[in-house]
Each structure stands twice: as C-alpha cells, then as structure tokens.
Amino acid sequence: MGQISIGLRRAVCVAVLALVVLPITAVLTAPGAAAETRKRSQAQAAAASARRMLTQLKVAGALSIRGYSRKRFQPRWEHHKGKCNTREAALARDARKVRKNAACRPVKGTWYSPYDGKVLKSERHVDVDHVVPLAYAWRSGAKRWSQAKRRAFANDLTRPELVTVSHSANIAKGGQGPQSWRPQRRAYWCRYATSWITVKRHYRLFVTRDERVALLNMLRTC
Template identity: 45%
Template sequence: MLRVVRAAAVVALAGAGTVAALAGPARATPPGIPSKATAQTQLNALTVASEGSMSGYSRDQFPHWITISGSCDTRETVLKRDGTSVVTSSTCAATSGRWYSPYDGATWTASGDVDIDHVVPLAEAWRSGASAWTTARRQSFANDLTHPQLIAVTDNVNQSKGDQDPSTWQPPLTSYRCTYARMWINVKYTYGLKLQSAEKTALQSMLNAC
C-alpha cells in the first residue's frame, strides 16, 4: 500500500479502498474518555506488577464479535458509530461511508480498510489479569461499547500495534497520544488490570504532554 502524507490526511492507492483527502468525517470519539486530571488519578491507583504468562491464551478466550442489536454485531456497531454517512445492508454490513482513523490521520471510504482496535489488546489484558476472569467477563471486555475500549482505525496501523502496550507502541499521530493514554488508563482502571513499570512511565509521559 502506497501512502503519501499531506498534513493530517493520507492519500492511499489501493485496489479495494480509497481515501478521501478532502473534507473528512468527524473524528471517532469512543465514550467515556476521562479528563487528564481523572486519568491521572486513575493511573495513580493502578497496581504496578510484572506481566503475567501467556499460557492458555487465545483470542477465543474473549468471544467477539457478539450480536448487539438485530443483525448488527460489535464491529458493525462501531463502524456505524465512528463513521460518517455510513450505509448498511440488510445484514448490517457497511456498504459505504467514511472513516477517519485518529491513530494516523487517514480517512477511508471502504470498511475493509478499517479495523476495530481493542485499545487495551486482548493478549495484553490476559497478561495483566484477565487470565483469571470468567469467559463472560472477557466477552464483556472484548465487546465494550460503554468505555473507550473500541475504536475504528486504519487496518495496518492496528496490525502494527498488535498486542503492544504504550511502552513500545503509541499512535503515529503524536497529537492523539494524549487521548490514547487517557483511553488506555481508563480501560485498565475500569477492569482492575495491572500495568508494568515501563508502561506506567510511558503513560505518564503521554499525560504530561496533554
């Protein structure tokens, strides 16, 4: 995929998807993003500990995507929430629309170019305490539409993130890192997940730059 960056927009040449570099849609705003002050209080309350084992982990331990309403599953629900002028089929598949990815500043017009990112990755959650949860709680975590845990972003940016925490991966668009840190902290706080020392240091630096 060839990408040329122009200011906050990315123009892409791809077979399946095109990018609108002009008037883009409203930026994706997951619910429940705390203020800087609240995020700082939550960060201070988190337990710092070494990462746990990946033993027993699989994505199947976090059932997703689940049905949310009618024929719409979690992915389709977030695509509609985070996009502009989204048109869906009778089965709730997004057939057209525009999606702005705040991680990298790209705007996409094909839903296939968009992933729904788990802000705190499933494997990261597993290593941070979710291995001890019930499957039902892990399902709630993986499909959480109430807290800032799910967001529509450019697919290969999401894939480059993988299961990394902020000590090794942060959004390429530096202006979004403050928001990303506040989202990450809130999700870990809400679910009582632990964090590593390097992860906390990175999050604090991101908050300081807000």
C-alpha cells in the same frame, strides 16, 4: 474654542471607531480562541483525572502469555442490537454518512483513523481495534477472569476500548502496550493514554512499571 472643538471632534471619532472595531475584532477572534481554550481545558481535566486513576492501578510484573487464545475472549463479535454485532455497531458509530445493507454490514461510509490520520472510504481498509489488546489484557490479569467477563471486555462499547482505525495501524500495533507502541499521531497520545487508563481502571487490570512511565509521558502532551 476652535482648537477645543477640533480636539473634541477627534476624541468623539476615536471613541466611535473603537466601538465599531472592538466588537468586530471580538466576533472574529473570540469563537476560535474560546474553542481552543475550552478544548485545552478539557484535555487538561481529562489528563488530571487519568493521572489520579493511574495512581490507583496496581503495579506488577506481566503474567505469562501461556494459555492465551483470542477465542478465550472473542470466539466471534457478540450480537449487539437488531441484526448488528459489536463490530458493525462500532463501524456505524464512527463513520460519516454510513450506509448499511440488510445484514447490518456497512457497505459505504467514511472513517477517520485517529492513530495515523488516514481517511478511509472502504470498510475493507478499516479495523475495530481493542485499545487495550486482548493478549495484553490477558497478561494484565484477565487470564484469571471468567469466560463471560472476557467476552464482555472484548465487546465493550461503553468504555473507550473499541476504536475504528486503519488496518495498517492495527497491524502495526498488534498486542503491544504503550511502552512499545504509540499512535503515529502525537496529537492523539493524550486521548490514547486516557482511554487506556480508563479501561484498565474499570476492569481493575494492573500495569507494569514501564507501562506506567510510558502512560505518564503521553499524558504530558495533554
């Protein structure tokens, strides 16, 4: 009987300990694991959608740059809301703790540049980049658009065409496509490729063969 009682007490202690430890372990590990799983699933779903959209894009050779001028798209940033133009609206959207002056210009804030991971605390070091560059869009079919459609493209805050980045990253990118330039941060390649494809799909711009291969390679990082 004594041996049975000791064994029973041990079994009860182990069971009680398990009831205490397991919930604590779940609390400590589940939120992080769940968030990571959710993030991975979202990235994979976005990549799958982007691949489908990419198959719907026409593949063709790049058009001539002849006739291109930034002014054909954007003589200036368009008026957006109140006193704000599109650039100012994008800067306010992407900033933390932004403060604007009476003319809507951000005079204080913190911006994160997803291309290179830089944290910027001055509006002077920040650019609003066109994910699909204007010159690249021109060669992808936009040269055949109306002036009004080109202006709408250059000021589009609805699609993922405008992103706040560091001035240095924007200069390095220039008018290049993904076959020639990619964000310095490999962790952003998935988002960059899906944004690029989303914009091109919406505006029915075509892709070159090299561009398509580069986009598919970037989507493999999702």
